[in-house]
Amino acid sequence: MDEVFKALADASRRSLLDRLHARNGQTLNELCEGLAMTRQAVTKHLAILEQANLVTTFKHGREKLHYLNPVPIHQIGERWIKKFERAKLVALSELKRQLEKRDE
Amino acid sequence: MDEVFKALADASRRSLLDRLHARNGQTLNELCEGLAMTRQAVTKHLAILEQANLVTTFKHGREKLHYLNPVPIHQIGERWIKKFERAKLVALSELKRQLEKRDE
DNA sequence: TTGACATGCAACCATTTAGTTGCCTATTGT
């Protein structure tokens, strides 16, 4: 779980996930196109995404195909966001109560 | 959005959010209790959470009260996770298709 | 009013991180 959050912390990596979401199964070079980064930098980002299990790869000849694995992202929603859903419901009223308490 | 993801990337900060979720409106010193960190380190974490709008604070006399703001977390779910929900549904079949393609 | 308590500010340090360059290996098409 820690690795997933850390992987998602970087904007370049989120954009790589966006690209895979737009078209799944891209090669490393395809993912590099149009980015202001060297191929090696992208390789490192993909390795981090892979270690967080957000991306799965298959080798096909000399190419490496990258696939988005949305399951960990879904788990964030399941385990973490839902935890704060109820809090969201009462947030406004709590803040309101606090603002009144402030004038004591 | 970038700030929210970065704020969530650190385990200490997520645990601070957990603590606030368990009991909202704690002071800085209360949030420090039992942590293997100096007060100043916690202050920095809370500042990052505040800047990401995940925590809101009110000063009450000499105390600073910290409140969880779950809205940005909820927005992650809205804007980002749902984007990958459909992808999750087709992920397995896509992977399967790829595995077959591999043997061409 | 003065000491204790709650917090703020700033300088400093070590580690991690994001990126680079340079070179090596493996596969493919002609």
Added chain:
DNA sequence: ACAATAGGCAACTAAATGGTTGCATGTCAA
């Protein structure tokens, strides 16, 4: 066979990050 293509590995650098210590400020309570 061999040049071009796709990717891998390692060393290095600059900047960001997470943490510390030391001191200053503001508020409360006796």
